[in-house]
Amino acid sequence: MRAFLARNATQACILGILLATLAVFVAANPRTFLAAPIYLAFLSTIPFTAIIALGMTLVIIAGQIDLSFPSVMALSGLVFATILPATGSGALALVAALACGGLMGLGNGLLVAGIGVPAIIATLGADFFWRGLTMLASDGLARSLVAFRDSPVHALLVGRLFGVIPAQALWLAGIAALVWLLYHRHVFGDALRFVGDNPEAAAMTGVPVRRTKTLAFVLLGLLAAFSSCLVCMEMGTWWPTQGEGYLLLVFASVFAGGTSVFGGEGTVFGTLIGAVLIGIIEAGVVSSGFSGFWTRLIYGLVVLGSVSVYAVLLRSRRR
Amino acid sequence: MNSPAPFLRLSGIAKSFGGVTALAGVDFELAAGEIVGLIGDNGAGKSTLVKILSGVYAPDAGSLTLDGKPVDFRSYDVRRARALGIEAVHQDRCLGEKQPLWRNLFVGRHRAGRLGFIDIAREKTEAMTVLRDLVGLSGNGLSPEARVAGLSGGERQGLAIGRAMHFHARVVILDEPTTALSLREVERVLSFIADLKAQRRAAVFVSHTLSHVHAVADRFVILERGRVAAMRVKDNVDLSGLCSLVQAPGAA
Numbered sequence A: 001m002r003a004f005l006a007r008n009a010t011q012a013c014i015l016g017i018l019l020a021t022l023a024v025f026v027a028a029n030p031r032t033f034l035a036a037p038i039y040l041a042f043l044s045t046i047p048f049t050a051i052i053a054l055g056m057t058l059v060i061i062a063g064q065i066d067l068s069f070p071s072v073m074a075l076s077g078l079v080f081a082t083i084l085p086a087t088g089s090g091a092l093a094l095v096a097a098l099a100c101g102g103l104m105g106l107g108n109g110l111l112v113a114g115i116g117v118p119a120i121i122a123t124l125g126a127d128f129f130w131r132g133l134t135m136l137a138s139d140g141l142a143r144s145l146v147a148f149r150d151s152p153v154h155a156l157l158v159g160r161l162f163g164v165i166p167a168q169a170l171w172l173a174g175i176a177a178l179v180w181l182l183y184h185r186h187v188f189g190d191a192l193r194f195v196g197d198n199p200e201a202a203a204m205t206g207v208p209v210r211r212t213k214t215l216a217f218v219l220l221g222l223l224a225a226f227s228s229c230l231v232c233m234e235m236g237t238w239w240p241t242q243g244e245g246y247l248l249l250v251f252a253s254v255f256a257g258g259t260s261v262f263g264g265e266g267t268v269f270g271t272l273i274g275a276v277l278i279g280i281i282e283a284g285v286v287s288s289g290f291s292g293f294w295t296r297l298i299y300g301l302v303v304l305g306s307v308s309v310y311a312v313l314l315r316s317r318r319r
Numbered sequence B: 001m002n003s004p005a006p007f008l009r010l011s012g013i014a015k016s017f018g019g020v021t022a023l024a025g026v027d028f029e030l031a032a033g034e035i036v037g038l039i040g041d042n043g044a045g046k047s048t049l050v051k052i053l054s055g056v057y058a059p060d061a062g063s064l065t066l067d068g069k070p071v072d073f074r075s076y077d078v079r080r081a082r083a084l085g086i087e088a089v090h091q092d093r094c095l096g097e098k099q100p101l102w103r104n105l106f107v108g109r110h111r112a113g114r115l116g117f118i119d120i121a122r123e124k125t126e127a128m129t130v131l132r133d134l135v136g137l138s139g140n141g142l143s144p145e146a147r148v149a150g151l152s153g154g155e156r157q158g159l160a161i162g163r164a165m166h167f168h169a170r171v172v173i174l175d176e177p178t179t180a181l182s183l184r185e186v187e188r189v190l191s192f193i194a195d196l197k198a199q200r201r202a203a204v205f206v207s208h209t210l211s212h213v214h215a216v217a218d219r220f221v222i223l224e225r226g227r228v229a230a231m232r233v234k235d236n237v238d239l240s241g242l243c244s245l246v247q248a249p250g251a252a
């Protein structure tokens, strides 16, 4: 038990923080936090962030970063919200949106792994580019998808199982399991670790470094596009600034979850808990009687605090 | 000495990095059960030759034949080299610091099924064997789950060598495997190399410590500024002769 805890110190740490935060919220506002509705609300909103955060975890483990996913969400969401009304086919709209997200991820991968542009610059540029293209293509106008409230694609993506459990929570569970398997059990996950840990060593031991980096970006693109489709369906609308609010949430989830900012290691479980933590903070803060302006400040604090704590943890383990 | 015919032959290998010529037409041969000591000054091109042979770099010119068959450098890489039985322990140990030992042993060639999922239980068992039998590290309380970051320099070298030994390569290339090792650990590395010979496997041993090279190698190849400056069979040169040869290869 002790050895297990030692090996999973970061996971234990983040879980402790989540439980402590929850305890504070329950104490401050028992009526809200001891009843089911708020938790069902969390199950419907947290998956949007968490699904992207899972993809981001893999990218960061590979020693990379992707700042373009908000625009990937916007453009692939626009594709979804354009094709769905035009053809009436949910399957076609979903596939097109995913293809769009995957291609944008591939673009990042080619810039970073192929040409050798540092990821932070390449994806920042890509973010501006895709956001601009989205604005041009949409004329800056929102698209309503209210007409598809009762469509099969709505039920599939964001329906309520037994009338209560949001389907997106099940999607999240499935995707998390898949990402966990990839990271812990698959050669791709192993390649990600070594590419982020020591790229020269990875190359000299036969790890396909460029392909691994590229695939990580593609996977994140796919997940961002999928999350965007979920958001479109849940909200019943696509809007041109879609995705912008997720930048902070996703990075806060990943770093609060204990994934190393330096690459080479991370935890899928931690990211999941991190996303839950970030997801409940807003509701908790507002329902405890503070203004919504506080949440940003607290998110910032969570990111800085967790990154610092984990850096200290890492240093003590090295010795 | 009636040495067997070489099964591996590099010829005319050239490589430059930008304006720097690292290798300017090197010929190199290796026979089964032969240990070749590759020696020369800093920057002579030893590591570059090692990296070309092990598939890390592609040469600008030159060819490789294995068992008389030409190997195409255009499709030659680390995986291909390993598949052909050529294994290297590089000068910069090539380990993932934050990763557990067992992942480091199998990186780039995991025991995985067709879908790419790793047989973790099997790899950990094998890793235990390597740590115990090949590296002798299990006595230090190291488990396959331990991370490289916590290993001493000697333990890291042991791990890198164990990795090369575990896959039954025909050729093991060791680039400065004895630097920064204690006497006891040097003995262990040299006995590894002797074992290779006993198993009729071949080795290339790069080192600046000529006494180590002289103790185990059958033949010495001296590189100087990207060229083979001299070559000696062990019977024809003693340790002091080797030293003067390295200091002034042209004069010999």
Ligand SMILES: Nc1ncnc2c1ncn2[C@@H]1O[C@H](COP(=O)(O)OP(=O)(O)OP(=O)(O)O)[C@@H](O)[C@H]1O
Binding pocket: B017, B020, B021, B022, B040, B041, B042, B043, B044, B045, B046, B047, B048, B049, B091
């Ligand atoms: N990746 C590289 N990029 C640029 N130059 C390189 C690279 N690798 C080697 N060189 C150059 O090629 C020459 C030969 O280097 P190499 O590492 O092969 O020497 P070496 O014989 O192994 O030396 P040492 O004994 O110091 O390890 C040197 O001048 C070195 O600077």
Ligand SMILES: [Mg+2]
Binding pocket: B046, B047, B048, B091, B175
């Ligand atoms: Mg060298």
